[in-house]
Amino acid sequence: MAISDLKLPQGVSAHEYKSPVLLADALALNVAKQLSDAIDARGTATLVVSGGRSPVAFFQNLARQKLDWSKVVVTLADERWVPVEHADSNAGLLKRYLLQGPAAKAQFLSLYSATANLELAAEQADRLLAELPPIDVLILGMGDDGHTASLFPNSPNLAEALAADGTRRCYPMLAPTVPHQRLTMSRALLASAETTVLSISGQSKLTTLSAALAGDDVGAMPIRAFLQPTLEIYWCP
Numbered sequence: 001m002a003i004s005d006l007k008l009p010q011g012v013s014a015h016e017y018k019s020p021v022l023l024a025d026a027l028a029l030n031v032a033k034q035l036s037d038a039i040d041a042r043g044t045a046t047l048v049v050s051g052g053r054s055p056v057a058f059f060q061n062l063a064r065q066k067l068d069w070s071k072v073v074v075t076l077a078d079e080r081w082v083p084v085e086h087a088d089s090n091a092g093l094l095k096r097y098l099l100q101g102p103a104a105k106a107q108f109l110s111l112y113s114a115t116a117n118l119e120l121a122a123e124q125a126d127r128l129l130a131e132l133p134p135i136d137v138l139i140l141g142m143g144d145d146g147h148t149a150s151l152f153p154n155s156p157n158l159a160e161a162l163a164a165d166g167t168r169r170c171y172p173m174l175a176p177t178v179p180h181q182r183l184t185m186s187r188a189l190l191a192s193a194e195t196t197v198l199s200i201s202g203q204s205k206l207t208t209l210s211a212a213l214a215g216d217d218v219g220a221m222p223i224r225a226f227l228q229p230t231l232e233i234y235w236c237p
C-alpha cells in the first residue's frame with residue numbers, strides 16, 4: 001500500500017518521502033519556516049510535539065535550523081508520568097535531541113510533576129497549559145491501535161478528553177503499554193493548533209490510517225478526531 005492509495009478527506013494533504021531521514025529533513029524545514037513566520041508576525045512561536053520512538057531524527061534536524069529559539073515555547077502533546085531522568089520521559093527525549101545548542105534557549109513547559117497521583121499531575125499541567133500561547137505548530141504521531149498523543153482507546157477519561165468543545169486542557173490517561181500512566185492534552189486544545197502535522201512511518205501505520213479513514217467512531221480510534229482540514233500527513237516506508 002502507498003499513501004496515494006488512501007482516500008483522504010478533502011483538505012487533508014499527504015507528503016511521501018523515501019526514508020525517515022528525508023522525512024525528518026523536510027518536516028524540520030517546514031516547521032522551522034512556520035515558527036519563524038510566527039515570530040515575525042507575533043514576536044513568539046509555540047511548538048507542540050509528540051514523543052515516542054520515531055521523532056528523534058526530526059528533533060535533531062530541527063535543533064540545527066536557524067531560528068531565534070529564545071522566542072519559541074516548546075511543549076508536549078502528551079507525557080509519560082515519569083521524571084525527566086527516566087528513560088521513558090518525553091521531556092527527557094526532548095532535552096537530549098531537540099533542546100540542544102541554540103535550541104536550548106527555547107522555553108520548555110513540562111507536563112510532568114511529581115505529585116501524589118496522576119490526577120493531581122494532570123490538574124497541575126492543566127493550570128500550566130492555561131498560560132500556553134496559541135499553538136502555531138502541532139506534530140502528532142499515531143500508534144498501531146489508532147491512538148494519538150495519549151488519547152488511548154479504552155482508557156478511562158477518554159470520552160471527556162475527546163470532547164470537541166471541552167474546556168479542560170490536560171487529562172490523566174492509562175496506556176495499554178508501560179509506562180501506563182500518561183498525561184495528555186485534550187482534543188480541544190490539540191485541535192486549536194494553527195497547523196497540525198501527522199508524522200508516521202512504516203506500512204503498519206498506513207494500514208492503521210486506512211482503517212481509521214474507513215470508520216467514524218472516534219473513541220475506537222482517536223486519531224479520527226484529527227483527520228480533517230488542514231491536516232498534513234508526512235509518511236515514509
Ligand SMILES: O=C(O)[C@H](O)[C@@H](O)[C@H](O)[C@H](O)COP(=O)(O)O
Pocket residue numbers: 050051052053054055077078079080090140141142143147148149150
Ligand atoms: O509519547 C508517546 O508515546 C506519544 O506521543 C504517542 O502518541 C506516539 O506519538 C505514538 O505512540 C507513536 O509512536 P512512534 O512514533 O514511536 O511509533
